Amino acid sequence: MGKNLIHFLLFTLFTVFSVTTAHAQVTVKGQVVDADNSEPMIGAAVTVVGAPQGVVTDMDGNFTLNVAANATISITYLGYKDVKKKVTLRNSSDRSVNLGVIMLESDAFALDDVTITSSIAVARKTPVAVSTITPVFIEEKLGTQEFPEILKSTPGIYAIKGGGGFGDSDVRVRGFKSENVAMMINGVPMNDMEWGGVYWSNWSLSDVTRSFQVQRGLGASKVSAPSVGGSINIITNSIEAQKGGSVSYAMGNDGYNKISFNVSTGLSEKGWAMSLLGSKTWGDGYIQGADFESYVWFLNIAKRINDNHQLSLTAFGAPQWHNQRNKYDGLTIEGWQTVANDYMNGESPYRYNASYGFGPNGERKMSARNVYNKPQISLNHLWQINDKSSLSTALYVSIGRGYGYAGQGRTSADRNNWYGSNKGSLNMTFRKSDGTFAYDEIYELNQASESGSVMAMSKSVNSHNWYGLLSTYTTKFGEYIDFYGGVDFRYYKGIHTNELIDLYGGEYYIDSDSRKNVLASNNSAAVAGNSFVNQKLKVGDVVYRDYDGYVVSEGVFAQGEYNRDKISAFVSGAVSNTSYWRYDRFYYDKDHAKSDTENFIGWNLKGGLNYNLTETHNIFANVGYISRAPFASGGVFLNNQVSNAVNPDAVNEKVFSFELGYGYHSRFFTANVNAYFTKWIDKTMSRSTDINNFYEGLISEPYDASKLSSTRAVINMQGVNALHKGIELDFVAKPLHWLEITGMFSIGDWRWDSNASGNFMVNGQIVNNAKIKDDENKDKLIVVNAVQNGLEPGTMELDLKDVKVGGSAQTTAALGANASISKAIRVGLDWNFFGRNYSDFSFSSSDLTIGGLKVYESPWRIPSANTFDLFASYRFKMGNMKAVISGNVNNLFDQEYISDATDGGNHDWKTAYNVFYGFGRTFNVRLKLSF
Template sequence: MMRKLLLMALFLTSATIFAQGTITGTVIDSEMNAPLPGATVVVVGTTNGTTTDFEGKFSLNVATATGRIEISFIGFERRSANFNVASGQTQDLGRIVLTTDADALSEIIVIGRGVMDLEEDRRTPIAVSTITKSEIQQKAVGNVEFPELMKNVPSVYVSNQTGFGDSQMFLRGFDQTNTAFLLNGQPINGMEDGKMYWSNWAGMADIANAVQVQRGLGSSKLAISSVGGTVNIVSKATERNEGGFARTMVGNDSFLKGTVSYDSGLNDNGWGFSLMLDHWQAHRKYRQGTQGSGQNYFLSIGKLLGDHNFNFLVFGAPQQHMQAWSQPEETAREFRKYNQHWGVDQGEIISERTNFYHKPVMNFNWDWDISDDSSLSTVAYASFGRGGGTGPRGRGRIREPDYNIAGGISGQIDFDAIREANAQIGLGEPRNDGYIRRASMNNHQWFGVVSNYSHDFNENWSMNAGADIRFYSGDHFRQVIDFFGLTGWANDRPDGRVVTESFSINPWKTFFTSADENERINYDYSEDINYQGAFSQIEYGTDAFSAFFQGAISNQSYQREDRFARDANGNQTTKESEKTNKTGYNLKTGAAYNFNDSHSIFANAGFYSRQPFLDNIFAATAELATPAVENEEITGIEAGYKLTEGNFKLNVNLYRTEWANRFVANGNVIASYEGQDEENNPILGQEIDISREQTDVTQIHQGIEIDGQYRMSNKLRLGAYVSIGDWKYADATPYRTRDFRDNTFFTNADINDYRTREGETLSPNFFNGEVNLDGVEISNAPQTSFGINGMYNVTNGFKIGLDYNYFTRLYDFIDVADVVAQGSSYETTELDGYGVVDFTTAYDFNFGGNKFVLAANIYNLLNSAYISQTDAFGVFYGLGRTWNASLKYNF
């Protein structure tokens, strides 16, 4: 009997061994069509399992010929797949796509993938980091600026200034005017000056499914402003499954936020919609006088029709927030929360400096799968911006008694006292002691289309070609917000007309109502920009080698119309500038070699001839600059090494970017010379804004970036990075000085008519000359930074995370006048390095059969004090400890 049992055991053992096989596959994130590392793969009914590596791949030995595996990952729906593997053989299950869980933002149906230029769509690598939806919704929410979620990316620096939406982001030392930002393939940098106003995108974190930061040359085919890099923001679109959530959030300084979202799901006819509404408010962000409020709304309607996918979406974030500007360093150091721009008016807190804006964005995506080898993707878009920023006008500002604050700063603005003084004046004007709050308005409309055709000739060769067309028109003027008891405002128009109408700063009202031409003051002009671009790329790739060549060409026209111009007799008239055209182009090429599945190298090179921004084209409102401002020239080279070994991933990138023939403008203030009389110089004693402009500036940015990730288990993920840059100016450059009163340029003969704010005589070459910046360090972004971060899943529903970032070799603002005065002895001032710790946690739980998520974030946990940025007028201190907490109900 024992012998029979032994024989049976040997038979079963041999049968089991004989039946063993191997199954493999690749797990894909549906949102980004990218590999999903760290996903769990388990044979159903057993404890036999594994996890995917950083390429999303897995390999699992199985003990039976047939069965089923289950794939899971936090934030995604579970997916099962059957296997049937022959004994001793390997079965490849191919791509297994995981979609997002119903309690997260929805899966994208149509997002215009063909026009997004994501890194995964090209075989030849670039320096890139991708932030997933789960991290966005965990960290970049509420009273936290959207750029903050990118601060763990190598060579990214975020200066978290102290107004809602006023943060600045730098990439490889270049500010955000020279980094291209795209929303679903749509360029969203300002057409006039390349600026990004994050307050216009306050709800971005609630609709973003992914953010991909491409450093340097990137994979974008458009002829866009990507000197530092390209940031692709992929938004939510219409979801397949029905569901939604409601969330409430609180934070420091009375921050409140409420959000509701609903997705209908896709019906049998291929239709679906998604909707999100949100309101937020706070009595300040961190510093005094920075209260804000706003709403966010999002609507997406999708339709699947055979080989065609259509999606229309509209997104807007109307808001208003008070602002805090830089301070003298001694003031900021002692009074970290001080802000000189606000006061109390008839029991209500108001600020001289308030930003208010409403910029709804609409886009229509059409994806057409023409065949297995060809596709066409198009996004048509429109946006309508309405709003501006307030400021003082007139000489009648009154402050409360001196607070005895270091740096000579007085008390808050006494608006009630201003009303009393204005009542005695009656009719105010810029040259007397009257005081108003005005708004500098920027109303614009922007239409465009980006279309891309892709074709695979065979498994090795592919190409795409497309067009980028944009039409932009902007109106700029000033209007009165509050007269503070004056009967009107006079002598602030070429026709001398008295203005008596004031307007609201409510962003909803502003969208429909602003001053007509008879009620505008100080300036009134419009500008038109038309842009036409074409691009193409061809790529060759095998399993081991890939190479590409890419080119783009564009034409951009500029024109201005000044409605406050004067004719030969000094009467008001309308003057239109000549239309000028600038042609730009870019050329990029690169190659990569994969030694095996773990090791690969790549190198890319490119040249950009970039048209200047509109603001640099004109010397005065409707007069072209002489000599003309020419195209900037950007030359970039980069090389990288990628290592992927199991759950460990390492990237090493080297780069060098030369930015030549650059135009630079820096604001400053001087004071009128006291020796002139009122009749000849009616602005006697007033501060005058100037802009010192440099042409033919050359910057060289080079450095090394290293980042790595290690998933120790399903519970613990670790990451780290280090960035070391060497960013300096090269050679000498001429400079000139613009007078903002009439947009004309000073001559050196004007020097004797002016003095500095401190009453000092100006140097002979204050207005015009040449400055030698060779070897001077680039300011306002740290040239060395490093960070470590980790996320630990304590249980399936509870996780905690810590981030630590350290920044050093951050240099002070460079004033050209100081460089000229000090000559070869000039040295930039290095600011103190600093480190910041952030904490995050979330807990998913069920209560009464309902799903809830409780989350919290603490930023600058240790309340570190540090200077984050400087300008011509002072310093910005970074935010102290701030926090938010939220409760979310999923249905």
């Protein structure tokens, strides 16, 4: 690392001092407005042609930019014609040019198809809470951070690094986790269709991002299945990309390296445009053993066929592998201090990885590793039918292939030994004196066994084939009303299997734990009895699971917009049908492999209004109701990994939300404030546990649990509600032409808001009268002598009223200063505050009690934290190329703070477990050459 840094610095110094940088600079000013109504164009990109310099217009459409004499600047805005202006000096002594008012005209033939613009909100027009992140901001602030972390200074946003591996970060919006935040690229949904989650390691598109927009709350996205907490939409480069390109190299802490290039042809005279990007990122990782390697490729080919038709083909992918710190390998606070005292020799204990260790020949080993590639290809067609109507269609496909490690064991204790910790306590079964995981001892254990490997490693394959179609018809009624109507079709097949990849020194592995649940009544393979259970498996054989999950969604949506003078309003609605089914090859034979198909009709209705009181003041409001299908995992199929049994109590989740907002926009100061209220009703919540946890000591007569189709018992909770409300403020101040001050403050009150009850189920059947059936002897009943406590047999109840929602800071604040010290040097410092962050709500199998009432208290409140981030850049010329050297130092003062935790039994710091600390000080430097 040190040698690489010396080489980089020497190269940089040689570059700087070997080129002429004393070029005449000119300060260019102007205002960008809409040619139709003279409204300021907020967030329009103003860039120097052939150079990386650029700014965005403020809330009045004004901009100030330092450029070389005789440069050409380009003004672009999505859905409007580009404008280029030559900077011409009236005489040689001038050092400033005022371009005056620059009017942008709507471009009916730009790539503004609905798959993009349906998810774009416009300030002082769209009545939603929105924040837009520009490419210039991303380039200056991102550094070595994960892409979601660029949002941490946005109101209502909380970003965490998870276990700390490459791409393992997560983002929460208004207290809602990623599965309830719609993630889109060019308007195309990215959330997993079985459980809603997002893996950011699959998306590293910062170098080709044209706009990164967050809509909090209901948002304005025109899709048939909206999100609960908000939406994040990444817009990539396309036909508007300027001719030119760049190459760059960056390096940072812990062996971080990144090389990248991008090139764009610009729009040719024959209507063709192409953008291409490639990059490689690799490093050792901040966390012990969390090395990684990632590649990104991006291609966009666009063709303006004629005045009525335009095609755009976009393809991208980010194949990667990275070693991880298991998300369950967080410790207690006392556990981290023990690590600091016993193992780390003065280094930060929070880099410690409890599952990092070495094999018998000294090779580095990990029990947590992720390998994935999820390329996506989309074909977009825009048909301008006439001067009022257009049809925009996007056809897309995503083929995901990859896996994560999954340790296997002959018993549950053997499986748990793959983890570095258990509920915050360090697992000492395989632990060396230096704190590393003793993988060599697993080899010794397996080699000494006379019945094959006691422990083995498998890869948990989670691949998918995903196809979709988004098509929207747009027309105008009269002068003031715009209508949008369209269809949203999605087909998804998830392929899930576990395959042995390493026997760790053993000759074979017997999967007796999961195979004992394969019954003759469901699977002909079980007819062989013990020969199936005791089959000697080799590398490549399947263990634990082998099934496909299917999701099909068909939806229609419509929206009407009214825009006249100071008023902008919209009303929209959508209806969708979501179908789920499973096909299980492991626990069922062909006659029983396919589950029943479950259909859920979802719908939503929302509307909003924005009123521009004056040129500086505006107010807005929105309100909506959503009825959304439950997720397949944990909602429709309670034991989704191993059973076709359908949850008989599955119902749609409902959301009611309204919001009020106010904006002030002037040349020197801009501020937005909004208040929101979101009621979440019938949230999906279920937990499972071993059936013996219930029946031991409660059975009226002997029984054989191995004869049950599933030894897993499930509580499916109903009536789980939550209330999220809060206030958000953000502002931008420009007291001096060279200084910009940014800030935000948000405070939320997020609580569970119900007493929930649940049914105790085995094999998908409610246990009525506390009785279950033995699967081999269908007529034989096993009676549970459960204490009733006034409740129906086979039920339990949770008192969640006013319990704080955990997992996200409910108070956040930020303050930043960005200064142009000279025409070539920019520096910035950002402060971020996270407070009232409660540990994640814990509802484990030990809480499941038949016929009982479980009363919860609010979880432990994590201490508040402050961090500071610094960036700096220096721009100069290298021959005919523009160059910039930039650097970032995140967590400048190396603040120690807890970012995430799970609540313990006493709701205090001593019992909180799975505690993770944020990263300490990190840094990077980067050289970028643009042509």
